[in-house]
Amino acid sequence: MQTSYDEIPYMGRVHAQTHPQRLAIIAKLFNFPAPKIETARILELGCGDGSNLLNIAYQLPQSTCIGIDASSLHIERGQGMIEAAKLSNAKLVAENLTSIDESWGTFDYIICHGVFSWVPIEVQQKIFSICKNLLSETGIAYISYNTYPGWHMYNMFRGMMQYHAGKMEHTEDKIAQAKAILQFTTLHTLDSSSPYGQFLGNNIEFMSRLTDEYLFHEYLETNNHPLYFNQFVEQAAQHSLQYLGDTEFHTMTPLNYPEETKATLEAISPSIFELEQYMDFLRCRRFRCSLLIRDHHELKREVPLDPFLDLRFRFRAFAQSLIDIEPTERPEQPLSDEEHDIETTLHAISINDANIEDQDLTAADVDLYKSALELLNDCYPQSLHFSEIIAQCSTTLSRVIEQEEQIDLCKLFQSLFIKNLIHLELIAPTFVTEISERPILNPLARYQLTYQAVVNSALHDMILVSDPWLQQLGQRLTGEHTLPELIETLKELQDQEILETPFETPPEDPDKELLVLLKKALQIFADHGALIG
Structure with missing residues (x-):
């Protein structure tokens, strides 16, 4: 049965927040014994072309990864990636997720990204049922969904677009007219300075940048059912599932609010569920990524320092999710949401960012903290285990780092994590940061470049490769060609007029x-975890 996703396929994307590593880390922080990710059984519901799941399978070769999607075109593309990467631990199924039953076995991690809000209510209940029946004893389910109050505003856009675009017969006309009605409404509202006019003006740029496939499936499909966080938690409870946490951990805590706000939130929030719902009101939140486990487990909601002693740390690059790689220099200009300059800029993290409370910092403390942060900066995009940081700081400072100092450094990392300034990792992703004589782009990315401009990285992030020059280059990074040979190939493509010259003169x-x-292009691939040799 053909679906709208066969007519307008979704661009294959990875979603960093869905990786079992992220799920297991949230569990670890709450002292919940999540299954070992290296050998886990992983199921993705609505897997699209498999870009997300297959990237996980490639990084975790001892795991078993199964994906299901109703679009045969999506699955066909995914099968091509499986063959290109020679994955023996992944399987994609072209079926509706309602066909899943207990014969599929149990899974340690169930991923459902970009599906729940966009299916009928009865299918939402089936998703909960799959999680209830197929999760292993300590398994974790990830479900993302549109949420209120934020989606009350975007429902207004959706209503406008559906009303006007619904008069069109062909899909391409629907998409074009959906964009047109937003532009018309913004330009011709009677009072652009009114709250309504300002809201339209502030959001039209964001809406106009949406890709056609995203706009169609997000705003023009029949089903889009946002709900409040508390409603999601209540529905999960009806299926013997309880809320573990959010993959964006910093959104779970009020510590980033002013003292007066924190005091009020704590006074009106007897439970974590109420606290998070009130914080959704304050943020006008419109999207959530919630983790569920079986409801008979008892959870400790305090986050101790102990887990941080056994984790890896990586700076957060404050580039956008999609990093636009260009082979030529560009003039200085403001960055849009989907592009970034040649050089990825790291946020300059200082000790003050952590707001370490109840600490009288000595000169030795400051030296240790600076040394640790410089290490993370210098090794980016690689991560370092806490023990490696201690060992290297000890060498740099030419002294033993005492136990009490290590605890204080843990507090620094804990605070930076809560502020969303660093990433936590269980395992080190495999990629190279130095350019070899015969460079190799990961095989999933090479295959993706045959049909789209977004590719996967070992950091489980997306890289937007919009330039044809780089798209052609990436497909040829198999390890079989030296740099001079790659140059000759690119020159041949220019001679054949497949590529234009990258030089103005x-x-x-x-x-x-x-x-x-x-x-330069290869180094940027390397800096974002896309090169494996």
Whole structure:
């Protein structure tokens, strides 16, 4: 049975918050014994072309990954990726998720991203039922969904677009007219300075940047059912499931609010569920990624320091999720939500960002903290285990780092994590940051470049490769070609007029200039975890 996703397929994407590692870390912080991710059985409901699931399978070769999607076109693309990456631990099924029963076995992690709000209510109940019946004893389910109060505002856009675009017969006309009605309404509202006019003006740029496939499936499909967080938790409870946490941990705590706000939130929130619902009101939150476990487990909601002693740490790069790689220099300009300059800028994290309370910092404390932060900065995008940080700081400072100092450093990392300034990892992703003579782009990314401009990375992030020059280059990074051979191939593609020259004016030494651009492009692939050799 053909679906709207066969007519307008979704671009394959990875979603960092869905990785079993992220789920297991949230569990670890609450002292919940999540299954070992390296050997886990993982199910993704509505897996699309498998970009997300197959990237997990590639990173966790001892795991078993099964995905299901109703679009045969999505699954066909995914099968191509499985063959290209020679994955023996992944399987994709072209069926409706309602066909899943207990014969599928149990799973340690169930992922359901971008599905729950966009299916009929009875299918939502089936998703809960799958989680109830197929989760292993300490398994974790991830479900993302549109939420109120934020979606009350975006329902207004959805209503406008559906009313006007619904008069069109063809899909491409529906998409074009959905954009047109938003532009018309924004430009011709009677009072652009009114709250309504300002809301339209503030959001039209965001809406206009949406890709056609995203706009269609998010705003023009029949089903889109947002709900409040407390309603989601209540529905999960009806299926013997309880809320574990959110994959964006910093959204679970009021510590980032002013003292007066925190005091009021704590006074009116007897439970974590009420606290998070009130914070959703304050943020006007419109999207959530919730984790569920079986309801008979008892949870400790305090987050101790102990877990941080056994984790890896990586700076958060304050680039957007989609990093636009260009082979040529561009003039300075403001960054949009979907692009970033050649050099990814790291947020300059200082000790003050942590707001360490109840600490009188000595000169030795400051030296240790600075040394640790410099280590993370220097090794980015790689991560370091806490023990490695202690060992390297000890070498740098030429002294033993005492136990009490290690605890204080843990507090620093805990605070930076709560402020969403660093990532936590259980295992180190496999990629290289140095350019080899015969560079290799990960095979999933190479295959993705044959049909789209977004590719996977070992950091479980997306890289937007919008330039045709780089798209052609990426497909040829198999490890079989040296840098001079790659340059000759690119020149041949220019001669065949498949590619345009990357130079505005012919350089004196084209090979030399091409080599400069080639190394720059390869380094950016490497800096974002896409090169494996």
